[in-house]
Amino acid sequence: MSVSTHNVSLVRKTIVTLGLDRMARFWMGGLGCVIMLHRVRTIPPDTWEANPGLFVSPVQLEILITTLRREGYTLVTLDEACARMRHGDRRRFACLTFDDGYADNQHILPVLEQTRTPAMIYVTTGTVDRQVPLWDICLEHILRSQTELVIPVPPDHPAKPARTPAEKDRAFRNGLQHIHALLPEERNTLLQQLKTAHGIDALDLSARALLSWPEMATLARTDWISFGAHGVTHSPLRHLDEAQVRREMLDSKHRLEEMLGIPIRHFAYPYGNWATVSPREPVLARQCGFDSAVLSWGGPVLCRSNCHALPRIGFADRDSSIDLRLRLSGLRGWLKNALPHHRYERQEPQ
Ligand SMILES: [Zn+2]
Incomplete structure (x- = not known):
């Protein structure tokens, strides 16, 4: 640990120890917080995962819930959080949200039942329907068994070594960047090539990484889990035209309503950062009938937060209770001068 990293760590620890x-x-x-989580599983030792920062173990999830309660937060549904925001209710709330609808989200149910905690899962419907691949899942699958990454689609992508975990990390990041830069037709060619040359059905592989419709229906019947939309193709909405954004929002909402038989009132922006969500998207989310839409960063929910651009606080296994308490305090955003949601501040409906 460098001296400056050590100093920062000491300052953070001192802030929490003194209760500052x-x-x-x-x-x-602010009024409370929306916690962003993704995958729920303990990573076995010696397993290479492309995105270890997305995982939280069931034990850590329980610790998160206990910590939030101990710090005075009431764990509520997003419906309840929206109602509290509308009525200016000052009692602090916390909502748990899980992005992408990974199959391992089934592991949250025993924890939620035991702790009597509600949660929201946001689903990308096109992947569940085997229309759109999750490229990170496909690359991870390939890199687990290969010692080099070859993406056989022009424009040229030189083969990347992938023998060690560090090389696999680099090859993964590089490969994902390359695939995201491909044109849609080039990505379709890649899908075909993976199938014919490597026997990898990327659409099936991606869908199996997520909850299936019957699994979601079972979870939706419990008292603890709600579902929200996360688009059809998990595209950065800022780069789409208005009609495409409306389709992403409405088609994912309607597909979930059709398959689960429940109203879908909440949306999570894919990627959810300033680079992928423009001020246009919260307006469209409201017009598409959502009661709320969440970003992927930003800190606590403030009085002035826009319900259709709600900030969130990320949490994963690598985070300590010090990280969590600093994020809840609002200090982190203040220190970094990073209060993104002021760009989306609440506006009167037009
Ligand atoms: Zn996502």
Whole structure:
């Protein structure tokens, strides 16, 4: 650990030990928080995962819930959070949200039942329907068994070595960047080539990484899990035209309503950062009938937060309770001068 990293770590620990984060939270902690999670599983030792930062173990999930309650938060559904925001209710709330609808999200149910905690899962419908691949899942699958990554679609992508975990990490990031830069027809060619040359059915592989429709229907019948839309193709909406954005929002909403038989009132922007969500998207989300839409960053929910651009606080296994408390305090955003949601501040309906 370098001296400066050590100093930062010491300052963070001191802030929490002295309870300064709780004092800051009194002023800057807002109305509550929406926690962003993804995958729920303990990573076995010696397993290479492309995105270890997306995982939270069931034990860590339980610790998260306990910590939030101990810090004075009431764990509520997003419906309840929206109602509290509308009525200016000052009692602090926390919502748990899980992005992408991974199959391992089934593991959250025992924890939610035991702790009597509601949660929201956002689903990308096109992947569940085997129309759109999750490229990170496909690349991860290939890199687990290969010692080099070859993407056989022009424009040229030189083969990348992938023998060690560090090389696999680099090859993964590089390969994903390359695939995202391909044109849609080039990506279709890649899908075909993976199937014919390597026997990999990317659409099937991706769908199997996510909850199936019957699994979602079972979870939706419990008292603890709600579902929200996350688009059809998991595209960065800022780069689409307005009609395409409406289709992403409405088609995913209607597909979930059709398959689960419940109203879908909440949306999560794919990627959910400033580079992929423009001020246009919250307006469209409201017009498409969503009660809320969440970003992927930003800190606590403030009085002035827009319900259709709700900030979130990320949490994963690599995060400590110090990280969580600093994020809840609002200090982190203040220190970094990163309060993105002011760009989407609440506006009166037009
Ligand atoms: Zn996502």
